[in-house]
Amino acid sequence: MKREVVIIGGGFGGIKTAKLLAKADVNITLIDKTNHHLFQPLLYQVATAALSPGDIAVPIRAIFSKQKNVKVVLGEVVEVLKDQKEIRLKDDRCIKFDTLVVACGAKYNYFGNHAWEKHAPGLKTISNALNIRERILMSLEKADQIDNVEERQKYLNFVVIGGGPTGVEMAGAIAEIAKRNMMRDYNNFSPEQTHVYLIEAGPRILNGYDESLSQKAVEMLEELGVEVMQGTPVTQIEHEKVVLENAAIESPNIIWAAGVVANAVIKTLDVETDRAGRAIVAPDMSLPRHRDIFVIGDAVHMKDADGNPLPAIAPVAMQQGKHVAKLIKNPSLYDAVEREPFQYLDKGSMATIGRARAVADIRGLKLSGFIAWAMWSVVHILFLIGFRNRLHVFVEWMWHYFTYKRGVRLITERPYD
Numbered sequence: 001m002k003r004e005v006v007i008i009g010g011g012f013g014g015i016k017t018a019k020l021l022a023k024a025d026v027n028i029t030l031i032d033k034t035n036h037h038l039f040q041p042l043l044y045q046v047a048t049a050a051l052s053p054g055d056i057a058v059p060i061r062a063i064f065s066k067q068k069n070v071k072v073v074l075g076e077v078v079e080v081l082k083d084q085k086e087i088r089l090k091d092d093r094c095i096k097f098d099t100l101v102v103a104c105g106a107k108y109n110y111f112g113n114h115a116w117e118k119h120a121p122g123l124k125t126i127s128n129a130l131n132i133r134e135r136i137l138m139s140l141e142k143a144d145q146i147d148n149v150e151e152r153q154k155y156l157n158f159v160v161i162g163g164g165p166t167g168v169e170m171a172g173a174i175a176e177i178a179k180r181n182m183m184r185d186y187n188n189f190s191p192e193q194t195h196v197y198l199i200e201a202g203p204r205i206l207n208g209y210d211e212s213l214s215q216k217a218v219e220m221l222e223e224l225g226v227e228v229m230q231g232t233p234v235t236q237i238e239h240e241k242v243v244l245e246n247a248a249i250e251s252p253n254i255i256w257a258a259g260v261v262a263n264a265v266i267k268t269l270d271v272e273t274d275r276a277g278r279a280i281v282a283p284d285m286s287l288p289r290h291r292d293i294f295v296i297g298d299a300v301h302m303k304d305a306d307g308n309p310l311p312a313i314a315p316v317a318m319q320q321g322k323h324v325a326k327l328i329k330n331p332s333l334y335d336a337v338e339r340e341p342f343q344y345l346d347k348g349s350m351a352t353i354g355r356a357r358a359v360a361d362i363r364g365l366k367l368s369g370f371i372a373w374a375m376w377s378v379v380h381i382l383f384l385i386g387f388r389n390r391l392h393v394f395v396e397w398m399w400h401y402f403t404y405k406r407g408v409r410l411i412t413e414r415p416y417d
């Protein structure tokens with residue numbers, strides 16, 4: 001009898017685990033509620049009309065078409081029944097496992113303000129990105145048709161809440177659209193009339209980075225025309241309005257990028273969690289007292305050797321997937337009384353700011369500007385799954401770099417009709 005390995009989630013962690021089990025004598029069932037693996041780090045480029053969804057998403061079935069020990073199931077897991085060793089899907093199907101790898105990621109954290117979500121969508125899925133893209137493009141169309149300056153202004157305001165890497169990347173890309181790229185296509189307003197706000201409640205943006213890089217990021221964003229508001233908590237979000245302690249900004253373009261909370265599946269594991277609902281696991285990534293259940297990636301809380309929580313980024317998820325696959329592949333490691341603990345190798349972090357600027361911290365080496373952007377571009381191209389996608393994204397970036405043009409400016413829904 002082969003070991004039945006069930007993996008929940010075809011994101012960075014789940015895909016890595018399944019791929020590294022290609023030669024293992026196990027049956028793998030990989031379940032995802034979507035049919036595609038999504039390269040989330042480039043989602044903001046879909047939201048800002050630089051790339052198409054197909055450039056950054058690949059059908060999970062296509063990834064495993066040649067790996068015969070993987071069965072791909074499209075379905076949403078709603079519950080893990082630890083003691084029965086099975087999972088339940090939304091349509092009430094149950095799937096048994098010998099070993100379970102929970103890699104279901106996270107979702108945006110509205111810190112208890114659930115009503116804010118519909119006014120300020122987060123950027124997590126292809127449909128989020130397309131929705132944001134439609135709103136940005138539609139706003140500019142509206143602004144082009146309104147002559148009254150006061151009435152028009154809200155359509156020229158863009159608000160990004162949360163100054164982590166996603167918020168910084170989003171604000172930089174919107175500033176390029178709203179202040180440079182497409183301005184010659186509109187006659188009714190000038191780039192000076194558009195405002196892009198990046199709002200951060202904490203004292204500085206990119207707070208996981210060295211302070212000097214946060215400062216560089218502020219400078220680069222300001223050069224692009226972004227108004228960076230640090231130490232500025234949002235107190236309320238309403239329909240087309242963000243309220244701050246001493247001001248309010250009207251805009252139909254409000255994007256939420258402020259922190260994540262674990263996926264609902266984690267609750268059903270009935271395990272100790274941190275404040276963001278992420279599972280607290282044993283050093284080998286398994287659940288305490290349940291050695292056959294592992295949790296990896298954004299769904300888990302783990303600390304590094306200095307006691308700092310590991311960041312919710314793709315390399316952490318992939319390295320954890322690699323660790324779990326190694327245990328599953330080797331019965332002697334899997335059955336050991338004390339299993340090898342997971343150790344994170346920090347290869348650095350990067351965030352891009354517009355067309356040819358970025359900040360990077362590579363093992364203590366702090367870089368900013370064009371060189372950091374070039375490194376960012378190479379790393380992101382290399383990690384994209386599929387040769388076709390790599391080639392296409394490379395060509396699109398070169399085209400964008402030399403022409404300043406954004407190719408995917410399509411409005412298919414009409415958010416204000």
Ligand SMILES: Cc1cc2nc3c(=O)[nH]c(=O)nc-3n(C[C@H](O)[C@H](O)[C@H](O)COP(=O)(O)OP(=O)(O)OC[C@H]3O[C@@H](n4cnc5c(N)ncnc54)[C@H](O)[C@@H]3O)c2cc1C
Pocket residue numbers: 008009010011012013014031032033034036037038040041042043044075076077078103104105106123124165166263265296297298299312313314315317350
């Ligand atoms: C906009 C954005 C930008 C980012 N930029 C970067 C970056 O530049 N660099 C970086 O390193 N990291 C970045 N990240 C973070 C990175 O994407 C995550 O850390 C990484 O995706 C986590 O991997 P994971 O496998 O834990 O989860 P994910 O990759 O999120 O995968 C989870 C999978 O589980 C599936 N799923 C969820 N719930 C269920 C369910 N109930 N049933 C079945 N399937 C389910 C989902 O559909 C998804 O496919 C970014 C994230 C976002 C949102």
